[in-house]
Amino acid sequence: xxxxxxxxxxxxxxPRKVGAVxxxxxxxxxxxxxxxxGLVGESGCxxxxxxxxxxxxxxxxxxxxxxxxxxxxxxxxxKLRRLRKDMQLIFQDPFASxxxxxxxxxxxxxxxxxxxINKAARRKKIDQLLDVVGLSGYHKxxxxxxxxxxxxxxxxxxxxxxxxxxxxICDEPVSALDVSIQAQVINLMEDLQKEFGLTYLFIAHDLxxxxxxxxxxxVMYLGEIxxxxxxxxxYEHPKHPYTQALLSAxxxxxxxxxxxxxxxxxxxPSPAHPPAGCKFHTRxxxxxxxxxxxxxIMKTVSPTGQQAACHFVKEVGHGxxxxxxx
Ligand code: SF4
Ligand code: MG
Numbered sequence: 001x002x003x004x005x006x007x008x009x010x011x012x013x014x015p016r017k018v019g020a021v022x023x024x025x026x027x028x029x030x031x032x033x034x035x036x037x038g039l040v041g042e043s044g045c046x047x048x049x050x051x052x053x054x055x056x057x058x059x060x061x062x063x064x065x066x067x068x069x070x071x072x073x074x075x076x077x078x079k080l081r082r083l084r085k086d087m088q089l090i091f092q093d094p095f096a097s098x099x100x101x102x103x104x105x106x107x108x109x110x111x112x113x114x115x116x117i118n119k120a121a122r123r124k125k126i127d128q129l130l131d132v133v134g135l136s137g138y139h140k141x142x143x144x145x146x147x148x149x150x151x152x153x154x155x156x157x158x159x160x161x162x163x164x165x166x167x168x169i170c171d172e173p174v175s176a177l178d179v180s181i182q183a184q185v186i187n188l189m190e191d192l193q194k195e196f197g198l199t200y201l202f203i204a205h206d207l208x209x210x211x212x213x214x215x216x217x218x219v220m221y222l223g224e225i226x227x228x229x230x231x232x233x234x235y236e237h238p239k240h241p242y243t244q245a246l247l248s249a250x251x252x253x254x255x256x257x258x259x260x261x262x263x264x265x266x267x268x269p270s271p272a273h274p275p276a277g278c279k280f281h282t283r284x285x286x287x288x289x290x291x292x293x294x295x296x297i298m299k300t301v302s303p304t305g306q307q308a309a310c311h312f313v314k315e316v317g318h319g320x321x322x323x324x325x326x
Contacts, residue, residue, distance in 0.1 A: 002027045002063035004049050008272060021272045023049040025223035026063070029216075031167070036193065036200040038214030038231065040207050040246065042268050046223040047203045051169040054201065055087050056080060067167070085115060088160040092172035094152035098144040104130075104155050105140040111162045129158040132195070134188060150181035154188065161192070167199045174209060186213050207243075208250045211235055219243045222279040223271055225298070229306030239301045239308040241284050278311070286312065 004024040009015035024046040031037050039047050053060045056072065065073050072083060088111075091097035098107055105126055112122045130139065133154040144152055153173060160168055170189070174182040190213060192198060204210045210217055210231075217234045219227040219242060227240040238244045245262040252258040264283045269275055275282050281291040290311055298307050299315040 002050065002053060002065065003061045004046075004053050004058065005061045019272055021270075022223050022274060023271055024053060024060075025271075025274070027220070027223070027225055028063075029218055029225065029228065031199055031201060032215070033166070033199050034193070034197050035215040036202050036213050038210030038217040039201060039203045039220060040210050040217060041205065041220035043205055044268055044271065045220045046271070047205075047220055048171050050220075051089070051171055051201055051203055055089060055169055056083070057089075085163040086165050087167045087169070088163065088165040090153075090156055090160050090168060090170045090173045093176045094149065094156045095144065095176075097156060098152060100144055103141050103143055104135075104147075107144070107155060108159050108162055111159060115163060125162060126158075129161055132161070132192065133158045148181075149177050150185055153177060153185050157185075157189070157192070161196070164196070165198070167201070170200055170202045172204055173202075175204065175206070182209065183212075189213065206250075207235075207246050219246065222268065222274050224279065224309070226280065226310070227306075227308045228298075229302070230304055233302060233304060233306050237302070237306070239306065239313045240310050241286050242280050243308075245285075278309075288312075 002024055003022070003026055005020040005022050007017045008019040008021060010018045027046070027050055029037065039050065041047055049058070052058050054065055056075065060073065063073070064071060067083070067086070075083060102110070108126050108129055109122045112125065117125070126140065130136065135151060135154050135158070139147075144155065147155065173189070174185050177185060186209070189200070193200060200213070202210060202213055214231045217229065217231050218225045219240065221242050227234065227238065227243045234243065235247065238247050245264050248259045248262040262285060266283055269279070269282055275292075277293050278284070278287070278291040278296050281287040284291065288311075294311065296309045296311045298309045299313060300306070301308050301313050301316060303316060
């Protein structure tokens with residue numbers, strides 16, 4: 001039930017609240033240890049805000065975050081500091097997220113310094129990390145601008161691993177990279193996941209990228225999850241019209257298999273003024289009168305627990321609970 005609403009205020013001297021941008025508007029999911037949940041949607045749908053709220057970089061407006069059974073929603077001070085070790089972030093743009101005046105060694109050492117790890121231990125760890133991300137030791141004293149985009153993202157990954165985290169929020173980690181490099185970085189991330197038992201929340205706007213790495217996928221639209229399921233099932237049998245449209249946009253190598261492109265009308269409406277009823281009705285090719293009036297609930301639509309929020313998908317079993325299929 002996670003919500004993050006950013007207030008819109010008017011008046012420079014005495015600001016008064018005149019509305020809210022509902023960036024995340026009631027999102028629920030579970031992340032299984034050692035697995036990857038892909039979080040997909042167009043830009044501005046609330047993916048990054050969801051990730052940052054989980055990391056406690058921003059405070060949720062409402063809802064609860066549980067991490068390894070512990071309610072971390074309102075953790076503060078030292079307890080929050082300790083939690084920071086267990087959860088890390090990999091950014092979209094490795095160039096912007098690496099300090100240009102620091103060497104690779106200093107960049108990777110920084111989080112360890114913050115946690116008081118001594119110099120000898122840091123040195124040893126840096127060598128190990130550069131090795132596991134495929135950058136050999138001699139790169140240590142070079143600066144980010146001396147590396148290619150893919151190498152810089154490897155540095156970003158090494159930094160994220162420095163404190164042996166359990167969960168890594170990957171916020172579009174390959175979106176800024178060339179397609180040929182994307183696969184290499186994703187393969188590396190998969191190898192690291194196996195080696196270190198990492199759990200990923202993998203954020204992307206491209207379903208093609210997420211398909212490869214995810215166990216489960218959640219599709220977001222205007223701050224809400226509209227479809228959720230096992231990656232294969234969601235790809236083969238998308239139930240929500242928005243997922244169907246996103247999937248139809250992925251180019252297929254074999255033209256005979258190319259699905260007919262579903263072109264959505266217009267842009268994503270503003271999260272400050274989301275449409276009533278089903279938030280997708282202004283763009284949905286299947287919208288009916290009912291969609292403008294009534295908000296669809298999340299329904300279980302397959303025996304393996306695939307879920308979709310649309311009035312016209314058929315429910316199987318019972319309940320609208322969010323259950324992670326095993
Ligand atoms: Fe489209 Fe209506 Fe389903 Fe919303 S509820 S996705 S508008 S058909
Ligand atoms: Mg984003």
